[in-house]
Amino acid sequence: MDDPWGISGPDFVVLYIALLGAVLLVRAVVSGVVGSRALRADTGRPVPQPTxxxxxxxxxxxxxxxxxxxxxxxxxxxxxxxxxxxxxxxxxxxxxxxxxxxxxxxxxxxxxxxxxxxxxxxxxxxxxxxxxxHGLLASAAAKRQARTIGLLLQLAVLALGLVRLLNGISLGRPVGILVFLVLVAAVLAIVAAVRRSKTGPRQPSAAGNRVLGQARSAASGPVPAGMLAG
Known part of the structure; x- marks a missing residue:
């Protein structure tokens, strides 16, 4: 009997597990790269004195x-x-x-x-x-875009698993392991969707950290002599 899609059930399971792992890795890398770039963003332009x-x-x-x-x-x-x-x-x-x-x-x-x-x-x-x-916060849009990419990849893997699962059921093939893997993919997709809807607390950009550092330096600097008079 010919294998569906030209690949046996056990081989597809191995491939699907690899895809699940690869998507998680890609999500982590993309999120890390985008987050790092957002935190390093600094136009160098002067900003008004923050309150x-x-x-x-x-x-x-x-x-x-x-x-x-x-x-x-x-x-x-x-x-x-x-x-x-x-x-x-x-x-x-x-x-x-x-x-x-x-x-x-x-x-x-x-x-x-x-x-x-x-x-x-x-x-x-x-x-x-x-x-x-004034560019003092890391871009929330960039983080959301990265998480959108991760969600789309996760949904693509879920869709692939569902199509293969339905195909296997229609052909009367054993699909127990694939059912479990599709459920895992569904959970990961839900988690990705929830993460996309929550950007979390905003972090200072490089410019924000620079301004904050300047303020801290000014606060901890020497007291002007005029302030001691009286």
């Missing part, structure tokens, strides 16, 4: 920016923290957008709640967009 909250975002993402806003508001007496570590309003509403978002939500709220709200706020999106416009 303290933009620097906090570069240093630790949205949560660090929210923490910085909470600390500033508490320091100025516009928020207070009770013995249960709940944050509430205590003074006038601030004018800075991120501080406003944190202040408005601070009604006996925990810092965890404020962080979650701050991450989704319009002020945080505007802050992130500002960093993006």
């Amino acid at each position: 303290v909250y933009q620097l906090a975002f570069l240093a630790g993402g949205p949560d660090r920016a929210v923490d910085a806003a909470i600390a500033a508001l508490v320091d100025r007496g516009q928020l207070r923290v009770n013995s249960y570590k709940q944050v509430s309003q205590a003074g006038a509403r601030p004018s800075e957008p991120l501080e406003q978002a944190v202040y408005d939500m601070a009604q006996l709220s925990t810092t965890t709640t404020l962080r979650a709200y701050g991450r989704q706020s319009a002020a945080m999106r505007a802050l992130e967009e500002g960093l993006d416009q």
